[in-house]
Amino acid sequence: MSEIALKELLYKMADDQLIQGHRNSEWTGMGPLLEEDIAFSSMAQDTIGQSLALYNLLHQLGESDPDTIAFTRNSTQFHNCVLTELPNKEYDFSLIRHFMFDTAQAIRYEALTRSSYLPLSQLAIKIRGELRYHTLHANTWIKQLGSATDESIERLQKSLLYALPFALGIFEESPYEKEIIASGIFEGEQKIKEKWLTQIQKIISQTRLTFPDIDLIQPVIGGRTGKHSEHLQPLLDEMSEVFRIDPTTEW
Numbered sequence: 001m002s003e004i005a006l007k008e009l010l011y012k013m014a015d016d017q018l019i020q021g022h023r024n025s026e027w028t029g030m031g032p033l034l035e036e037d038i039a040f041s042s043m044a045q046d047t048i049g050q051s052l053a054l055y056n057l058l059h060q061l062g063e064s065d066p067d068t069i070a071f072t073r074n075s076t077q078f079h080n081c082v083l084t085e086l087p088n089k090e091y092d093f094s095l096i097r098h099f100m101f102d103t104a105q106a107i108r109y110e111a112l113t114r115s116s117y118l119p120l121s122q123l124a125i126k127i128r129g130e131l132r133y134h135t136l137h138a139n140t141w142i143k144q145l146g147s148a149t150d151e152s153i154e155r156l157q158k159s160l161l162y163a164l165p166f167a168l169g170i171f172e173e174s175p176y177e178k179e180i181i182a183s184g185i186f187e188g189e190q191k192i193k194e195k196w197l198t199q200i201q202k203i204i205s206q207t208r209l210t211f212p213d214i215d216l217i218q219p220v221i222g223g224r225t226g227k228h229s230e231h232l233q234p235l236l237d238e239m240s241e242v243f244r245i246d247p248t249t250e251w
Contacts, residue, residue: 005176006117007061008079009186012174012224013108014054015080018070019232020101021047022239026088039137043098046130053123060119071243075233076226083166085223085232092155093163095145099138100167100200106131107195116184139203146207153208160209168219171196 024044055066063069083101088094109131112124145152171193174180181188197214204211222228 002176002179003061005174005179005183006185007058007063008174008176009180010054010058010061010120012079012081014051014058014069015078016084016101016105016170017047017051017054019078019080019084019235021045021051022235023084023086023088023094024098040094040098043102043134043137046134050127050130053127057119057123067243071240073236075228075236078226078228078232078236079224080228080232081166081169081172082220082223082229083163083169085229085235086163086166087231090155090159092145092152093159095138095141096156096159096163097167098134099142099203100163100196101170102131102134102138103199103203104167104170104192104196106135107192107199111187111192115186120185142203142209143206146204146209156207157209160204161212164212165217165220168193168214168217169221169223172219172221172224174224 021044024040024047051070052066055063055069058069059065064072083097086093086097106128109124109128113121113128115121115124142156146156147153171189173189177188180186201211
């Protein structure tokens with residue numbers, strides 16, 4: 001397998017984790033409940049730590065050090081899916097995004113524990129354990145709020161319909177997809193997507209929410225090739241402000 005294909009895979013996973021982690025961190029001190037404030041802060045810490053581990057793998061493959069990778073690129077150089085960069089909005093949207101994103105991540109890292117690239121499979125075992133808490137948290141709140149009041153159900157339903165096209169962008173295929181699959185590095189986005197759909201529909205079916213016809217949803221793609229929304233560059237400017245002032249600052 002070519003090194004460029006492996007790096008592309010690592011970059012998109014690392015960038016997903018970094019940007020989602022930053023959005024989660026924005027709930028610190030702002031959560032609707034104290035326990036949710038703590039939960040999102042904890043998940044942000046996990047997710048950003050996971051991005052650091054992935055950037056370290058890239059560094060071992062000859063890329064720049066993690067701080068340089070994370071804090072000096074502009075938006076067109078990032079490979080995260082567009083879903084992760086969208087503003088938090090109200091809690092219902094952040095919860096739906098958390099549910100859909102972390103379900104995908106749990107399935108992805110479970111598959112990666114069997115990767116033929118040993119450093120990645122070893123890291124995936126660790127990340128898989130952390131994601132169990134994330135998915136338990138998301139599933140619990142989706143089930144509760146998706147079966148609670150008319151207002152909570154309506155809010156979640158609207159957020160589900162809004163976020164779903166962006167969530168499908170998680171599975172945007174790599175230009176090296178066949179090579180990655182053939183080499184045993186990763187089983188491929190389509191298999192992950194199929195498992196993801198089964199899992200999220202299973203959880204939604206336990207609520208009063210309605211899952212739309214997936215064939216009628218147009219995925220929002222482009223993030224993997226640097227085509228992002230207007231929201232990413234301001235996020236990067238804010239995220240990298242301290243580093244640009246003092247590049248010696250550590251994570």
